Amino acid sequence: MPHDHHDHLSPSGHPYRADDDTPLSYWQTMEIAVRELLVEKDITTAEEINAQIDAMDARSPAIGAAVVARAWCDPEFKIRLLADASAASREMGFDIGPMHLIALENTADTHNIVVCTLCSCYPRNLLGLPPDWYKSRAYRSRTVKEPRKVLSEFGVTLPDRMRIRVHDSTADMRYVVIPMRPKGTEDLSQDALAALVTRDSMIGTGIATAPTA
């Protein structure tokens, strides 16, 4: 049994996480059974499974940021990205798997924001794992109903004259927002521009970072 701390903080100030001393759930047992069977029957190997986990963990918003920065610099590429974002991402050499991707462009008149009200669909191959809040019931239920309030809590306040397009990722498509290119970035390289493209700006809960003077 863990020592009973009255304040639930470790000496270093972190909250304790309870040991997982509970029995396996039905689905955990099912996952282990299926995985072990697949290995025993030589359909896959433990090495292959670990390599896939490593590949999933290696995905990060830097992939999406590179795509956005290229779209800012290369108008022909942006046209291809808006027409077929999967093909345009593959053209840059990114292995996005079978993902069906749609790119949405923010403009002076329109701000795009992405949510999955039914579960937590997210363009993982382009942005890595979703943040915890993206999967929360609060974000999922509020974003379609009060997107302006949600955005203001992320520090983004939009004037009434701007239209918001909320994209509910309900089925087979995944979405990436192309944020507006910040002012004063005309002389920056594509790599330097990519560093301004945050994960949240590609979900639509943020905007691209202004360059440091």
Next chain:
Amino acid sequence: MGTPALANEPLAVGTSVRIRTLMPPGHVRAPVYLRGKTGTIERAIAPFKNPEQLAYGLPAKEHMLYRVRFRAGDVWDKNAENPDDMIEAEIYAHWIEKMDQSHAA
């Protein structure tokens, strides 16, 4: 107003549509808050196998997948933050009714 027909033919961008009001159990991808609401076709995507069958390992029929655009004011009525904001969602053809042309916006 005539009874809306299920949209069997391809729907052009801008067509006025209504999402069906059925309440079936299972892995349904048409969100409840959009059922019975009217919007317009934003784009046709492609045919996909029906997840309502696919999720249970059943033989799945292909249905056209559309993106449908709704006005926030048409979805949330007076509770909309800004009635001219938009909500767009992917909806399969078998959830879409075409609005009577004489009543379409």
